[in-house]
Amino acid sequence: MFVSPVLVRALVALDAALGRALLAPPRDLELTERVVQLTSSRDLLLAAVEAERKRIERDLHDGAQQRLVAVAMTLGRVVSRLRKSGDEATREIVEGAREDARAAITELRELARGLHPPVLGDRGLGAALTAVAARAPVPVTVDVEAEPRPPAAVESAAYFVVTEALTNVAKHAGASRAWVEIRRDADRLRVIIGDDGAGGADPARGSGLAGLAGRVAGIDGTLTVTSPPGGPTLIEVDVQCG
Incomplete structure (x- = not known):
């Protein structure tokens, strides 16, 4: 008679704890x-x-x-x-x-x-970047295959990364030519900007590459720079666009 209330309360607490453990969503599911x-x-x-x-x-x-x-x-x-x-x-x-x-x-x-250049919204990356290349002081080859078109935010980020990278080429690389290659593979968009300049580009030295990396990170993408002394310099961007 004296012990049973304690046992009942203990069993009720145990039952509640088991219920919470069994009915609560798993931590992985919450994350x-x-x-x-x-x-x-x-x-x-x-x-x-x-x-x-x-x-x-x-x-x-x-x-x-x-x-x-x-x-x-x-x-x-x-x-x-x-x-x-x-x-x-x-x-x-x-x-x-x-x-x-x-x-x-x-x-x-x-x-x-x-x-936001009107041609980007109207005709896509290929036409917009061809117009950019025509104005560049360094000869630029543009090769874009990005169908179906990526979302507007991804397309815009790719455009600005390429234009800023080509600006850096004209200012700092001492290159005789540059190239841009964009490919869409399923739900991934890959962008490569290259030049035959002096190389040695370093995002840590404030050449604008850190800002490009931040812009790409904002759309959950990655940017890598390969630029050995003597060149060539390659900027590669990989972003999800599905």
Whole structure:
């Protein structure tokens, strides 16, 4: 009579403990669910950032850029009238303002192109990188096979990695040529940027490669650099795009 309440409470506690152990989800399952949640949240965030980048690019193109073009055209008409009137001092001032407006238009176009070039969204990596190669001071060969097209965030990251890498080639490599190769294999996208320059590129020396590695890591990818003294330099990116 005296012992039975203690035994009952002990058995109830044991039963509750066994129930929690048997009914609670395994720790591995909790971790797996958490990883899935975080991955989904990251994908949503990347999609939102990409959409915002496109919006800013569109606003720059359709808003500020068009206004500056109108200002430059108006200043051009003023210059023509001043030239006829013979007021050379005022004409020179207005001419300088028009040149400043033209320079601002050029800078704004470069900024908008850097945010999200329209050709990337319209025609994909192949066309966008071909346009980049045409503007590069070093001859660049582009070979892209990335069908079906990767998600917008992955495509955008690959574009900016290639453009930044080619900028580094032009500034630091002393190369006579460079090449870009992009392949999609199932759910993986692989990007290789190479040049025949002097080599010796080191992400730890602040050459911009650390920033590229960070951008790639943001979409759960990896970036490796092979750059022995004397070259060639190879930048390889591997990212999931399925």
